[in-house]
Amino acid sequence: MDGLHESLRVTPPRCSRGIWSSEVVRKSGGSAPRDGEDVRPKDNTSKKDETIGAFQKLPMVMPAVDILASALRKAKKVSPTKGIVNIAKRERNRGAKQLDALMKELVVPLRGYMENFPKRWTLHPYERSLIELTFGEGIYEEALKKVDSLRKKITRVGKEHASLCAQSSLKREAEERLNEGMKRLEEVFQEDRNAIEDLLHITKALRAMPVVDPETPTLSLVGAPNVGKSSLVRILSSGKPEVCNYPFTTRGILMGHIMLNYERFQVTDTPGLLRRHDDDRNNLEKLTLAVLTHLPTAVLYVHDLTGECGMSPSDQLIIYKEIKERFKDHFWLDVVSKCDLLQNSRGTYADNDELERYKRFGPDEALHVSVKNQVGIDELKVRVQELLQLQMERIKSQKCNEENHLTASV
Ligand SMILES: Nc1nc2c(ncn2[C@@H]2O[C@H](COP(=O)(O)OP(=O)(O)O)[C@@H](O)[C@H]2O)c(=O)[nH]1
Ligand SMILES: [Mg+2]
Numbered sequence: 551m552d553g554l555h556e557s558l559r560v561t562p563p564r565c566s567r568g569i570w571s572s573e574v575v576r577k578s579g580g581s582a583p584r585d586g587e588d589v590r591p592k593d594n595t596s597k598k599d600e601t602i603g604a605f606q607k608l609p610m611v612m613p614a615v616d617i618l619a620s621a622l623r624k625a626k627k628v629s630p631t632k633g634i635v636n637i638a639k640r641e642r643n644r645g646a647k648q649l650d651a652l653m654k655e656l657v658v659p660l661r662g663y664m665e666n667f668p669k670r671w672t673l674h675p676y677e678r679s680l681i682e683l684t685f686g687e688g689i690y691e692e693a694l695k696k697v698d699s700l701r702k703k704i705t706r707v708g709k710e711h712a713s714l715c716a717q718s719s720l721k722r723e724a725e726e727r728l729n730e731g732m733k734r735l736e737e738v739f740q741e742d743r744n745a746i747e748d749l750l751h752i753t754k755a756l757r758a759m760p761v762v763d764p765e766t767p768t769l770s771l772v773g774a775p776n777v778g779k780s781s782l783v784r785i786l787s788s789g790k791p792e793v794c795n796y797p798f799t800t801r802g803i804l805m806g807h808i809m810l811n812y813e814r815f816q817v818t819d820t821p822g823l824l825r826r827h828d829d830d831r832n833n834l835e836k837l838t839l840a841v842l843t844h845l846p847t848a849v850l851y852v853h854d855l856t857g858e859c860g861m862s863p864s865d866q867l868i869i870y871k872e873i874k875e876r877f878k879d880h881f882w883l884d885v886v887s888k889c890d891l892l893q894n895s896r897g898t899y900a901d902n903d904e905l906e907r908y909k910r911f912g913p914d915e916a917l918h919v920s921v922k923n924q925v926g927i928d929e930l931k932v933r934v935q936e937l938l939q940l941q942m943e944r945i946k947s948q949k950c951n952e953e954n955h956l957t958a959s960v
Pocket of ligand 1: 774776778889891919920921922
């Protein structure tokens with residue numbers, strides 16, 4: 551099995567609905583386009599890549615075996631042009647028409663995929679990230695390229711054989727050339743049918759991806775693993791949160807909703823971040839960074855100072871400072887979790903040493919909460935509501951600016 555096929559054997563996600571999807575965070579600049587890759591036009595001013603939802607609009611890909619069976623069935627039904635009296639002429643006319651029909655029936659769906667699968671540059675950056683996290687870099691484009699090569703090959707072989715058949719001088723010769731042509735087209739299609747199967751796998755995985763709605767204000771819980779993010783999502787959600795699965799992980803992500811004054815907000819956990827360089831991060835961590843990079847989400851950063859989560863406070867402080875600096879434009883709230891396990895964390899102890907202060911109190915202004923004994927939860931809910939209201943106003947004003955911008959440019 552080659553790399554492409556291995557990359558495509560993904561486990562379909564268990565849940566197909568949710569909120570948001572994801573992307574590999576890449577440094578700007580990117581890599582040079584590969585041979586045959588679609589290159590974004592230089593003067594492109596389209597706003598296409600500002601919207602999310604392309605995965606749900608992907609064309610349905612028919613399994614290769616069905617495309618072939620249907621094409622053969624339709625081609626065999628094609629009859630010669632009426633009025634040809636000469637038997638040899640009629641037979642070569644029938645043969646050429648059937649081969650042409652078979653070629654077209656095989657090629658039409660493939661052309662449809664080429665036209666209707668979005669080019670990478672038209673996708674929202676978050677969706678581009680999801681594609682890379684799910685299949686690996688360049689695999690999506692590669693799969694489309696292979697389908698296009700198959701389309702070209704079928705067209706060439708089909709035309710060759712139809713023309714050969716049309717040149718037959720005897721009835722038997724025309725029949726033989728028809729059979730040969732049919733066989734050859736079938737062979738060519740079968741040889742490269744993996745291209746279609748790969749595209750089918752890609753479509754299934756992308757269609758099943760949790761759906762992101764960037765216009766619904768969202769609160770993302772961020773922090774190291776086991777600090778209590780999911781527990782807080784459960785307590786903040788109005789109903790039971792939904793488990794969303796991404797094809798590149800078996801661990802679900804919790805997605806809940808908060809209803810406030812008839813407005814609907816989203817609250818979700820994110821995969822835990824570890825202390826390491828971006829290049830060493832796994833797909834789960836990359837998903838968290840993609841969310842923060844590309845989605846307009848407010849952040850509830852969770853700190854566990856109890857030692858329970860398995861990561862020392864000093865490591866948590868290092869990651870926290872990095873993430874805070876990187877995503878400082880997000881609305882933000884810091885929470886110290888599991889305070890039922892902390893002693894005197896609310897004390898008046900002051901220390902000039904940043905780490906010592908962090909170990910006792912967390913970041914300045916952090917809210918101390920416990921899911922276990924409900925300490926701080928009411929205040930947390932109020933603060934979360936304020937954050938989401940701010941987030942909603944920001945989304946509305948950005949939308950308004952975009953609309954004004956569009957009106958002005960018409
Ligand atoms: N004592 C205590 N344990 C908690 C609290 N919140 C979460 N935990 C526990 O911490 C562990 C990790 O919690 P979880 O919400 O799964 O963390 P996540 O990995 O950040 O989502 C679980 O065993 C929880 O029961 C809390 O307020 N107090
Ligand atoms: Mg969790």
